[in-house]
Amino acid sequence: MKTFKYISRLVLVVLLSIILVFLVALVFRLLRVEKETKTIKSVHFDVIYNGILQAEAKDISTALEHNYERIRLDLADPEHRKISVFIHPNQDEFNKATGLVNSKANGTSRGPLVFHLKYETWFNAIFPPEMEKVAVHEFTHCVQLNLLIQDALSRIKSADSTDFDKNFEIKFAKDYPQWFWEALCDYEAGMVNSASVKYGMKGKPTLKELNSSPQIYNVGYTIIAYFVSKYGKEKLPDFMKSYGNFEQTLGITEKEFESGWYTFVNEKYP
Numbered sequence: 001m002k003t004f005k006y007i008s009r010l011v012l013v014v015l016l017s018i019i020l021v022f023l024v025a026l027v028f029r030l031l032r033v034e035k036e037t038k039t040i041k042s043v044h045f046d047v048i049y050n051g052i053l054q055a056e057a058k059d060i061s062t063a064l065e066h067n068y069e070r071i072r073l074d075l076a077d078p079e080h081r082k083i084s085v086f087i088h089p090n091q092d093e094f095n096k097a098t099g100l101v102n103s104k105a106n107g108t109s110r111g112p113l114v115f116h117l118k119y120e121t122w123f124n125a126i127f128p129p130e131m132e133k134v135a136v137h138e139f140t141h142c143v144q145l146n147l148l149i150q151d152a153l154s155r156i157k158s159a160d161s162t163d164f165d166k167n168f169e170i171k172f173a174k175d176y177p178q179w180f181w182e183a184l185c186d187y188e189a190g191m192v193n194s195a196s197v198k199y200g201m202k203g204k205p206t207l208k209e210l211n212s213s214p215q216i217y218n219v220g221y222t223i224i225a226y227f228v229s230k231y232g233k234e235k236l237p238d239f240m241k242s243y244g245n246f247e248q249t250l251g252i253t254e255k256e257f258e259s260g261w262y263t264f265v266n267e268k269y270p
Ligand SMILES: [Zn+2]
Pocket: 137, 141, 181, 182, 185
């Protein structure tokens, strides 16, 4: 009985200490975050932020510039104008700024020249991701959109720009494969871990199923890793412009690609 009392008291003291450390750290953070909206300008990005530390915004800006040329070269991105990156400190502000309703997302692109991030830390998320990687993921969405829009523009003669935007949006929403849209971003951002891959591959999801499954975030990286290792990354831009047409770009069926991918994952993530 004495031992039990001692252990419960010890557990209580440890728990209270953890809570105290957490609260002190939170107060310390709140004192140091930027209260006003600030902008960090670099060559290719304007990072606009508030409610986070200046150092955190600087790290996002540095990571984006660091990955800029590599990703645009990988995907043969044509001219790309300066990108605005809005960083919000919580879900409310993120949802208000993006117009998303009840969203739990921590990032979203808004066309080829704008994306938003909800900055996650141990104070507002259970397992906060590496925000630099989330930023690179969203930037890759901007690159995909830019490439698709420029490609579509190059193929029409005289466009009424209002109609162009509307028609592009309709075609994109209907025909662009969602699995590829997300997988490519996870690949370029290096978002992968073995345990999640194994979990996501249970039941061997097809690419079609991954269009509407959150498992795409667990396994997406491996799809593009397989694509690149087998067919070369120089095929990625054509595959994108074909809206994911395997026959046209790789001369194989979707089924054939899938079985190659399953084998690849079995070997790489046994
Ligand atoms: Zn995404």
